[in-house]
Amino acid sequence: MTWVAAGLVVSVVLLGCAAGPALDLLRRSALGPGTAIACWSAALAGTFIAAAGAAAAALLTPPGPGHGFLEWLSDCLPHHGRLATAVAAAASAALAAACGAVLARGLPRFGRAVRRRRRHREALRLVAREHRRHADVLVLDHPVPVAYSLPSRHRAIVLSTGALEALTAEELGAVLAHERAHLRQRHHLLLLAVDLGHAMLPWLPTVRRAKARLPLLLEMAADDAAVRVHGRKALVDALRRLSAVPAAGGALGAVGAPATGAPAERMLRLEAADPAGPRPAARFVAGLFAAAAVTAPLLAGAVAIAELARTC
Template identity: 85%
Template sequence: MTYVVAGLVVSVVLLGCAAGPALDLLRRSAVGPGTAVACWTAALAGTSIAAAGAAAAALLAPPGPGHGFLSWLRDCLPHHGRLATAAAAAASAVLAAACGAVLARGLPRLGRAVRRRRRHRETLRLVARADGRHPDVLVLDHPVPAAYSLPSRRRAIVVSTGALEALSAEELDAVLAHERAHLRQRHHVLLLALDLLHAMLPWLPTVRRAKARLPLLLEMAADDAAARAHGRRALVAALCRLSAGPAVAGALGAAGAPAAGALLERVLRLEGGAPEKPRRAARLAAALFVVAAVAVPLLAGAVAVAELARTC
């Protein structure tokens, strides 16, 4: 068990501390934003799994406090009365509070984000109207050009009347393809999970860097999907026309004022022409990293569970 816990701790250190600076080099490399997003996601998932496994193993493995507590419950409670039961309940509450302290920092934030999205969707039902040409689009009467997506079962893309007037048909199609890529690739879910993890483990370098890097990479991945479908020129023109529009909390928009610096980087990237095709060695290395970053913590966690079951 000692070696398993040590392996989980090493995984936390490597993925939570060292992986972030290494993955920063992928932003401008030839692997592409989609591959970079997969690597960042794997590093974050592996960090979460390893951290949870290390904490659980440290608490429950002998001679950890959790294992001693479980042994005490098993051996002592059958021989004692209400006082022992009350003491066990109090100790359980303390242990549960200690284990849930980290979650308590992140879950309320996640709940607020979900409620904000739900209120936004309810408001759109009252003030927006369905677009007759596109079954997944709502039209909002507003003179400022804006387009964004908000996860929903029906009509998840919102376009303002100002955007409909400012964009040509080809540019509008590019914007809609961008937003559909966000929805299809579940970028909203990834950003919610990232926000939760950052609230719980903000001191880990990989988590901090992912908070700063991933939003831009997600936009670039959606840009590539739209550019493949409708061309780079139409997408660049649409991004420039939408650049004055506001950003919407909890939503992903093709362009917005708070992301002006990121928008400039995206436009320059698109105007630079087709990116270099990823090399086979780079793609293979990225795939191996994604698999290892998730599989190793999972395997170590499974071994820890088996050891705990055998010991207890």
């Protein structure tokens, strides 16, 4: 059991501390945005799986109080010394308190984000009207050209009247394809999960860097989906016409967050004569990394459960 717990701790260190800086170096390399998103997502998932497994192993490894409870059920607690039991109980109580503090900080943040999105959708129902031609679009009377999407079952895309007046038909199609890619690929859910992870484990470099890098990668992935249908020129022209006004909380806007320089970086990438796509070798290595980052902590956790079942 000890070596399994050590393996989980090593996984937390490798994925939570080393994977983020390594992926950050590859952000401008041959990896495409979709492949990079998969790698970041796998690194985050593996980090949290390994962290949860390490905490559970520390609490359940004999003679910890978690294992002591199990032993009490099977009447084998007397097999361990009193001093070892007391020391393990004190250490595990501190660990349980730390885990509780992390959850207490992260879960309310998640609830606030969900409520904020719900209030935004309710407000839109009062002030926006349905688009006649597009069944998934709400039109907001406002002169500033903006476009964004919110996770919703109906009418998830919001366009201002200023955007409808400023965009040509082809540019409007590119913007809608961009927002529909966000919704189809569940980018809002991924951003919500990253925000929750950052609230719970903000000290891990991979978590901090993912919160900073993923929004731009998600916009680039949606850009690629729009370009495949409407071409680069239509999307670039649309991005130039749209206002650089940040979208509301919980929304993904076509322009993105102007303060980060993302719109300029996206347009430079789209205007490249022949933007490099993901190379087959890089995609293969990225796939191996994503698979290993998730399966290794899961296997370690399964081994820990099997070892625990044989303990005492």
